[in-house]
Amino acid sequence: MGSAPVPEAEDLHCPTCAGQLAVTPSADPLAVCLACAADHRFFVMPVYDTQTRHDAVTERFAELEGKPTETVATFWLSDTRARPALNEQLAELLRTVIEGRRLKERPTFSHCPICGERLTHYEQPDIWVAGLQCQNTHQWVLRGGRLFGRVGDARLTLHAELSDEMASQLIRAWLNDGRDLKPQLHESVRRVLESWPPLRDSAS
Numbered sequence: 001m002g003s004a005p006v007p008e009a010e011d012l013h014c015p016t017c018a019g020q021l022a023v024t025p026s027a028d029p030l031a032v033c034l035a036c037a038a039d040h041r042f043f044v045m046p047v048y049d050t051q052t053r054h055d056a057v058t059e060r061f062a063e064l065e066g067k068p069t070e071t072v073a074t075f076w077l078s079d080t081r082a083r084p085a086l087n088e089q090l091a092e093l094l095r096t097v098i099e100g101r102r103l104k105e106r107p108t109f110s111h112c113p114i115c116g117e118r119l120t121h122y123e124q125p126d127i128w129v130a131g132l133q134c135q136n137t138h139q140w141v142l143r144g145g146r147l148f149g150r151v152g153d154a155r156l157t158l159h160a161e162l163s164d165e166m167a168s169q170l171i172r173a174w175l176n177d178g179r180d181l182k183p184q185l186h187e188s189v190r191r192v193l194e195s196w197p198p199l200r201d202s203a204s
Contacts, residue, residue, distance in 0.1 A: 013116035016040040016107040028095040040107040041161040055183040056085040069192045073098045087184045106163040114138045
């Protein structure tokens with residue numbers, strides 16, 4: 001396992017407002033959190049060898065029995081045995097739940113992270129992604145809440161922080177026991193997801 005190379009934060013601009021980004025603490029010790037003065041946050045997630053991944057549901061961690069949800073989430077995010085088996089989206093959701101930040105809107109990708117100029121769409125052949133570029137011809141690819149590109153020789157993938165609505169939608173999908181998702185959802189992680197306050201608010 002390891003982290004993707006991250007350019008110097010002070011050389012990067014916020015994709016939402018073009019302000020300067022800086023590394024800031026978050027509840028995920030293995031992700032790099034980049035934030036601007038307006039508190040728009042983006043994450044560079046750790047990279048794992050997908051060939052050696054295994055189903056999280058088969059893991060057994062006796063030390064998690066009876067532990068509060070915050071302890072469970074922190075364990076999965078930081079333990080070197082558990083994290084490689086944790087789905088990347090689940091890692092984002094665990095961080096979201098234990099941080100307790102409430103966002104009405106997800107940060108947008110409107111500005112180039114390299115130069116801060118506004119991004120516009122350009123035609124590219126992949127129908128599943130959107131091509132974005134600035135007037136300085138820095139090119140990016142947008143898929144969902146992730147922006148893919150290069151800064152110099154380094155690949156860079158930025159994950160926008162989840163809004164309450166998006167987090168709730170994703171958590172409901174994971175809790176729905178879909179055939180493809182079920183093997184990746186450990187019972188202890190399920191308990192953390194079920195504690196997400198907006199889910200309880202919508203059920204009441």
